[in-house]
């Protein structure tokens with residue numbers, strides 16, 4: 324994977340896992356960020372839904388994006404020269420803010436100092452800043468903060484904790500000709516000095532530009548701790564109690580910041596913001612023209628709003644101070660859509676539906692449900708399952724006349740008669756108004772999570788107040804005559820459970836189905852006198868998927884205690900095959916996981932249990948297998964192309980626990 328996003332991606336995966344495994348409202352792994360109860364300070368931010376991220380710095384001169392100093396292994400003294408070439412004579416703060424405003428963006432966050440350490444503001448703490456060290460001698464943050472105030476856009480500043488230029492931080496590989504900075508570490512005894520520098524600059528940012536958001540990054544540098552994060556959080560709130568601070572400060576923060584992705588279920592109970600590039604880079608990269616389409620961007624914004632989050636969409640201005648035209652064009656289209664449909668985005672909350680609508684998304688305001696339709700119904704009938712209340716009025720939001728649409732009921736569903744021709748190809752919003760809060764029934768949830776079993780299992784169906792549950796075991800849609808669910812049911816054969824809520828003899832929800840599969844446990848192997856650890860073979864070469872190791876010649880063979888990456892390894896272009904045995908304590912169904920950057924796979928015996936192959940950043944995949952108590956052959960294949968690397972192998976199951984844990988070295992063996 325390209326950059327070292329490792330830590331953040333793990334964070335992102337942690338919350339994805341939490342969303343899957345924990346009931347809504349459980350906030351365990353987000354304990355450090357502000358929850359919805361604390362909403363007064365966050366009110367404007369949560370209402371805003373859409374903001375502009377700006378990555379601008381002297382990296383726009385070489386024009387290879389903001390990680391160039393690290394990725395191009397540019398020595399400090401060489402990189403510093405870009406400051407002397409930074410003369411953005413075309414910069415105009417009003418133009419930028421008007422672009423944001425016209426796009427429907429309600430706030431803006433600009434890099435005051437990125438990882439390269441160059442300060443894009445007037446600071447007394449270092450001369451390495453835009454006013455002192457460039458031929459331009461101007462302060463863009465001053466102009467932007469003023470323009471934001473003028474046009475009513477909230478202003479925010481990004482600040483990187485990691486600093487590749489700081490005399491207090493050391494590069495991870497300080498090779499003078501070919502340095503690699505990321506991740507930096509505090510030089511011995513210099514942490515205090517850096518924090519002092521940081522505090523001086525943060526105070527300057529607050530007193531000079533009055534940002535309403537402080538957006539931290541780079542907290543994965545070595546030596547930065549949650550305690551340091553908390554200290555800064557408190558320091559900032561003393562300077563400005565209304566300040567909103569993101570979570571990457573670590574240890575404290577007001578909102579989560581999934582990067583380049585939209586969490587499938589949002590982050591219930593917490594404020595969150597997806598930050599995303601408009602092409603593939605944050606800082607200006609002259610070679611990157613892989614712009615997302617306006618349709619994708621608009622639908623991303625809708626998707627995020629339907630999950631209760633904000634969208635911070637990035638632009639990367641050039642060294643002349645110009646936001647590239649393809650970016651402006653896309654923002655312009657977004658603005659046009661928002662002018663007609665903004666009511667369905669700003670100030671809304673997440674969809675009341677727990678499963679994604681097959682044809683679009685939903686957002687809500689008290690008394691109104693907004694349906695954002697991505698796939699317009701060919702027969703002119705929009706079918707909305709599970710809405711029990713009768714709407715008072717339905718209309719197309721962009722229709723200036725607000726012509727009333729006819730709504731009828733078909734079982735649990737409302738059917739809205741919509742025009743045959745789709746009014747807006749990107750997304751048309753159908754609004755339904757109700758007297759009071761509409762009653763919505765989501766399809767029941769059939770448990771447990773594990774749908775595979777050995778001899779028998781017990782299924783449950785979640786209740787909903789005021790309803791009864793009817794279910795079938797043959798895949799048919801339940802009717803009022805189907806069996807009534809009252810308590811957990813034991814099954815011994817594979818089958819599909821289909822369930823639905825009923826009220827007054829009528830189905831009131833959509834149906835949900837769960838298929839239970841019966842497995843046979845794979846026999847254990849006998850293993851006499853195994854040794855602890857796992858054997859591995861290390862290969863070098865360039866791959867785009869896990870290689871077939873059979874005929875490859877390893878560079879090295881050795882033993883590791885577990886499935887960690889060996890300390891001695893190349894930065895890029897290598898592969899590893901791990902071979903050993905795992906001991907499982909009880910006969911039962913186990914889930915195995917790999918998280919890897921790049922690809923990996925996991926075999927038990929000859930069965931491919933986890934396929935996590937391909938070129939990608941830290942990504943988790945899993946698979947299940949039934950195993951007899953005892954030893955089982957396990958093989959993990961892994962490869963690394965470029966950028967950061969990483970591998971984690973976990974499992975869960977009977978005798979292990981119902982949460983994935985790294986397979987401990989106490990159950991890993993090998994036998995030569």
Ligand code: GLC
Pocket residue numbers: 326378389390540541582598605
């Ligand atoms: C990552 C990158 C950085 C970018 C940021 C935006 O942290 O290191 O370049 O500023 O993400 O989310």
